[in-house]
Amino acid sequence: xxxxxxxxxxxxxxxxxxxxxxxxxxxxxxxxTFTVGLSADGKEPATHYWCSALCFRTxxxxxxxxxxLFPDAVVLDYDGATDPGFPQRTIAGxxxxxxxxxxxx
Amino acid sequence: MQPDRQLMIDGSxxxxxxxxxxxxxxxxxxxxxxxxxGSDFVVTMPEDYVMRLRADTLGLTVGDPVxxxxxxSGNGNDAxxxxxxxxxxxxxxxxxGNSFNVVRFDTVxxxxxxxxFLAASNPFSIFALWRPTDxxxxxxxxxxxxxxxxxxxxxxxxxxxxxxNWSAYATVAAGVFYLVEVRVDPGAGTLAIxxxxxxxxxxxxxxxxxxxxxxxxxxxxGYPGNCECAEVLTYGRFLSDTEAQAVRDYFQAQYNYLDL
Numbered sequence: 001x002x003x004x005x006x007x008x009x010x011x012x013x014x015x016x017x018x019x020x021x022x023x024x025x026x027x028x029x030x031x032x033t034f035t036v037g038l039s040a041d042g043k044e045p046a047t048h049y050w051c052s053a054l055c056f057r058t059x060x061x062x063x064x065x066x067x068x069l070f071p072d073a074v075v076l077d078y079d080g081a082t083d084p085g086f087p088q089r090t091i092a093g094x095x096x097x098x099x100x101x102x103x104x105x
Numbered sequence: 106m107q108p109d110r111q112l113m114i115d116g117s118x119x120x121x122x123x124x125x126x127x128x129x130x131x132x133x134x135x136x137x138x139x140x141x142x143g144s145d146f147v148v149t150m151p152e153d154y155v156m157r158l159r160a161d162t163l164g165l166t167v168g169d170p171v172x173x174x175x176x177x178s179g180n181g182n183d184a185x186x187x188x189x190x191x192x193x194x195x196x197x198x199x200x201x202g203n204s205f206n207v208v209r210f211d212t213v214x215x216x217x218x219x220x221x222f223l224a225a226s227n228p229f230s231i232f233a234l235w236r237p238t239d240x241x242x243x244x245x246x247x248x249x250x251x252x253x254x255x256x257x258x259x260x261x262x263x264x265x266x267x268x269x270n271w272s273a274y275a276t277v278a279a280g281v282f283y284l285v286e287v288r289v290d291p292g293a294g295t296l297a298i299x300x301x302x303x304x305x306x307x308x309x310x311x312x313x314x315x316x317x318x319x320x321x322x323x324x325x326x327g328y329p330g331n332c333e334c335a336e337v338l339t340y341g342r343f344l345s346d347t348e349a350q351a352v353r354d355y356f357q358a359q360y361n362y363l364d365l
Contacts, residue, residue: 002168006213021190029188036214036327042243052213053190054170080211081196084238084331087213100244101254101326105271 003060004080006087008050008094009034009073017049017073020066025059042097052080052087150355151348156182156221156318156339160206165195171208174217182339184217184320191216191322198236198333200282201361210247210330212239216323218251221339223314228290228343231257232352234335234360236282245331247285249324250315256328257287264300270311273298282335282362284353289314290343297346301363302353335360 009017014034022030033053037046055063060077067075074094078086091097157177165171170192174184186192193215198207210216223229235247237259244265246258256267259277264285266273277283277300288297291313298306318339321330336359338352356362 026189032188033190051190052211084212085241088241
């Protein structure tokens with residue numbers, strides 16, 4: 001049994017969140033958990049970072065406990081297989097876009 | 106429905122439809138060979154690939170995270186992902202009368218790293234069977250680069266190739282698998298980009314290699330994979346049109362991607 005969570009947090013929380021991810025959730029590569037950026041116009045600098053993670057066993061409880069340390073973080077569960085559009089709808093609702101460097105065609 | 110236990114192509118089970126198609130192709134080639142023209146010959150898929158990632162070889166069940174995707178080429182170019190939240194997942198797709206394993210890259214941060222280095226100035230060829238999952242994602246990257254703004258992926262409901270400049274764009278339909286084919290010779294300025302065998306490259310478009318090859322959001326531009334991928338075949342040279350057709354034949358026989 002696993003639950004997929006979407007986590008979005010302000011850039012100011014990035015370093016602390018990556019340290020916590022490494023120490024509490026993912027000893028192998030947790031330091032890179034929040035490396036994909038977001039911003040209002042999709043351009044640098046990133047104002048937020050996000051991740052989508054599968055949580056097993058006690059993971060959901062520990063993740064929700066960790067959220068208490070980051071009051072501005074958004075933590076939502078969803079089903080990535082049946083609703084892959086959930087993350088995009090969520091960031092759109094927050095006024096955020098994925099970072100992109102593409103010029104006009 | 107009975108599983109197609111007896112039908113094997115390239116060492117793997119395939120559906121009855123795929124096997125019939127493959128047999129028809131072989132018969133057609135034999136007829137051509139015996140026609141006396143001497144201008145046709147049997148073509149087999151080139152096997153000098155430098156990286157071959159095939160989801161059917163993953164010993165996982167649906168929903169399992171994929172931390173390691175073995176390179177079948179023998180070159181050790183395995184795709185890996187140590188960060189748990191960035192690991193794609195195993196899934197099974199149904200398409201063209203077949204069911205086959207796919208690696209599902211999410212719309213946020215899933216990606217993998219490979220040690221494969223396709224130098225920016227050297228020729229290469231990439232074939233991948235893939236379908237985007239969310240057309241609201243602005244940019245998705247199935248194949249990306251660790252250092253360059255380089256993407257084979259999708260863009261708002263289309264297929265995108267951007268090799269430090271626009272290289273190809275084509276509309277795709279939701280839920281449909283496509284064979285994307287990229288053959289590039291930067292030295293000669295040759296760009297051959299095909300989607301299901303149809304040319305979609307932009308004349309004079311971006312024409313460089315990726316250097317280190319990544320998958321999904323592990324690339325320098327961080328674009329999520331946003332797709333399901335059944336197989337990626339990569340060559341360290343520019344395949345000829347005839348060789349490319351043989352690779353398409355393989356993908357058709359294996360996956361019936363044209364849904365015939």
